[in-house]
Amino acid sequence: VVNSGATIARPVSSNALLWALAVVAAGLVLSARALGLADVAAAETFVLIFTSIVIEALPFVLMGALVSALIEVYVPEKAFTRIGKLPLPVQLPAAALGGFAFPVCECGSVPVARRLISRGMHPASGLAFMLASPILNPIVLTSTAIAYRGRGIGGEMVLGRAGLGLILAIVAGWALGGEGAAELLRARPDDAEQRDEAGAGAGNFGAFANHLASDFFFMGRFVVLGGAIAALLQTSIPQSLVSGVARTPIIGALALMGLAFVLSLCSEADAFVAVSFIQFPLASQLAFLVFGPVVDAKLALLYGATFRRRFVVRLLVVALPIVLAGSLWFEVALR
Amino acid sequence: MPDGRAFRTLVLLAWAGFFAYLWLSGEVRRYLGPRTYWVVPFGAAVLLGAALVQLVTLRSGPSGQRLSMKQIGGLAVLLVPVIAVAMVPRAELGALAASRKSTGGLAPGAGYIAPPPPSSHAEPSFIDIHFANESASYGATRGVVDGRAIELVGFVSQPPGSPGATFQLTRFYVSCCAADAIPYSVVIDPAEVTGGFSTNMWLSVSGVLRQDGDGFSVEARDIQKVPEPQDPYLY
Numbered sequence: 131v132v133n134s135g136a137t138i139a140r141p142v143s144s145n146a147l148l149w150a151l152a153v154v155a156a157g158l159v160l161s162a163r164a165l166g167l168a169d170v171a172a173a174e175t176f177v178l179i180f181t182s183i184v185i186e187a188l189p190f191v192l193m194g195a196l197v198s199a200l201i202e203v204y205v206p207e208k209a210f211t212r213i214g215k216l217p218l219p220v221q222l223p224a225a226a227l228g229g230f231a232f233p234v235c236e237c238g239s240v241p242v243a244r245r246l247i248s249r250g251m252h253p254a255s256g257l258a259f260m261l262a263s264p265i266l267n268p269i270v271l272t273s274t275a276i277a278y279r280g281r282g283i284g285g286e287m288v289l290g291r292a293g294l295g296l297i298l299a300i301v302a303g304w305a306l307g308g309e310g311a312a313e314l315l316r317a318r319p320d321d322a323e324q325r326d327e328a329g330a331g332a333g334n335f336g337a338f339a340n341h342l343a344s345d346f347f348f349m350g351r352f353v354v355l356g357g358a359i360a361a362l363l364q365t366s367i368p369q370s371l372v373s374g375v376a377r378t379p380i381i382g383a384l385a386l387m388g389l390a391f392v393l394s395l396c397s398e399a400d401a402f403v404a405v406s407f408i409q410f411p412l413a414s415q416l417a418f419l420v421f422g423p424v425v426d427a428k429l430a431l432l433y434g435a436t437f438r439r440r441f442v443v444r445l446l447v448v449a450l451p452i453v454l455a456g457s458l459w460f461e462v463a464l465r
Numbered sequence: 466m467p468d469g470r471a472f473r474t475l476v477l478l479a480w481a482g483f484f485a486y487l488w489l490s491g492e493v494r495r496y497l498g499p500r501t502y503w504v505v506p507f508g509a510a511v512l513l514g515a516a517l518v519q520l521v522t523l524r525s526g527p528s529g530q531r532l533s534m535k536q537i538g539g540l541a542v543l544l545v546p547v548i549a550v551a552m553v554p555r556a557e558l559g560a561l562a563a564s565r566k567s568t569g570g571l572a573p574g575a576g577y578i579a580p581p582p583p584s585s586h587a588e589p590s591f592i593d594i595h596f597a598n599e600s601a602s603y604g605a606t607r608g609v610v611d612g613r614a615i616e617l618v619g620f621v622s623q624p625p626g627s628p629g630a631t632f633q634l635t636r637f638y639v640s641c642c643a644a645d646a647i648p649y650s651v652v653i654d655p656a657e658v659t660g661g662f663s664t665n666m667w668l669s670v671s672g673v674l675r676q677d678g679d680g681f682s683v684e685a686r687d688i689q690k691v692p693e694p695q696d697p698y699l700y
């Protein structure tokens with residue numbers, strides 16, 4: 131029996147568990163095939179959307195884990211000490227603008243932000259970077275321009291998205307990152323194991339591989355769970371439900387923000403979906419484009435596992451009014 | 466006895482193998498759009514590399530901690546998508562997905578500007594007919610005009626209510642992955658063509674475009690049942 135502090139972890143024979151899991155998986159596959167699950171439309175839709183979200187998102191998680199492991203192993207401590215000494219009014223916007231240089235969508239930015247904060251960056255700056263990079267990164271802005279170019283407002287939508295995203299990231303980072311890293315970050319059970327294994331003589335490359343795998347596994351499971359929730363919602367809730375409120379600017383924007391949460395789209399693709407909501411005013415479409423990369427079903431799980439103290443609820447309280455007001459102002463300014 | 470790293474190595478190998486299968490079998494087209502195909506070989510290569518490094522440390526490094534049930538559950542979650550694909554292989558987005566993903570038939574909102582037609586000389590397809598219903602100039606530029614001969618391949622999303630009645634033929638347009646698929650539908654009038662057209666059946670419809678107060682539809686001259694295309698989406 132391994133005694134780990136106050137809790138007692140029950141060790142299990144790995145061989146026995148692996149066999150048990152293999153048998154369960156084989157049983158599930160055989161039962162599904164025998165019952166003809168592949169012919170059930172809802173099952174097909176769910177599995178296809180679920181797996182496509184995970185297949186697309188996991189490599190980005192992997193990319194985020196790669197950067198995170200590089201930061202942990204190869205960036206010297208003094209670099210973070212130097213950054214940590216910068217005044218917050220400089221750190222915060224600089225970190226948010228750093229999103230321009232990090233072409234990874236939201237799933238990849240969470241592990242990087244966690245690592246930056248744990249290594250000494252001010253939590254507000256780490257959060258600002260995390261919230262800005264899925265909106266400001268060059269691939270996202272280019273796809274937004276391409277999607278809206280056809281409507282003759284590619285430049286305006288890019289400016290609106292980048293501007294509102296930057297404001298949201300800075301304000302939310304400042305509002306939610308006022309506490310210390312220890313109060314903000316949730317301790318991960320595998321942190322101690324990582325340190326043990328990294329320091330066990332495997333060298334820098336071994337430590338890098340350990341951190342990479344550890345971040346991938348930790349974040350990956352929440353992408354899987356979030357993808358399942360998003361797929362379930364996409365399979366069960368008709369999108370036409372929100373079309374009924376399309377004409378009302380405020381309710382339309384709220385409806386598309388809700389839809390962005392449900393759909394959990396990659397920020398590199400969401401502009402192509404937003405542009406199809408032709409019944410909605412541009413304010414609502416912009417709200418969809420700024421809100422979705424910051425809070426959605428799969429991110430809610432990732433945030434919950436990474437941060438403490440009802441982070442998602444507090445982020446919602448900050449993000450909703452900013453996105454709503456900003457998108458409505460954008461519509462007025464565009465006219 | 467294998468430790469936690471052995472299980473982690475297995476999960477990494479399972480995902481690397483899954484990505485390799487998607488890439489080599491062409492099944493990647495079922496899940497992703499061309500813009501994101503690259504994530505599959507990237508994922509396969511990096512995960513395989515990570516698995517090999519784990520294998521090396523497994524052989525040469527000190528033994529790691531044994532896993533608790535909770536840790537094993539966390540790792541097993543990552544295998545769920547792979548198992549789901551084995552349970553429901555070759556899944557398709559069909560009529561149910563089209564009904565869920567359709568945003569309804571409301572008219573465009575105030576200030577809406579139809580996109581300028583693409584410079585492509587390709588034959589008009591579902592998306593062109595959709596936009597031609599919103600903009601006459603778009604339709605004229607893309608050749609979506611009354612009387613034009615057209616051929617469409619899609620699946621039946623709304624079957625005819627009675628023999629000879631109209632039905633809807635649909636195709637999904639995908640940007641990054643199936644989660645962002647958008648359905649575009651065209652009304653098909655089978656006219657003299659007879660046959661049972663059931664939900665999710667893939668059809669090749671040849672006919673001419675007809676325009677009335679409800680927009681463009683296709684008056685069919687010939688309708689053939691066809692297998693699902695290797696690439697089920699349009700881009």
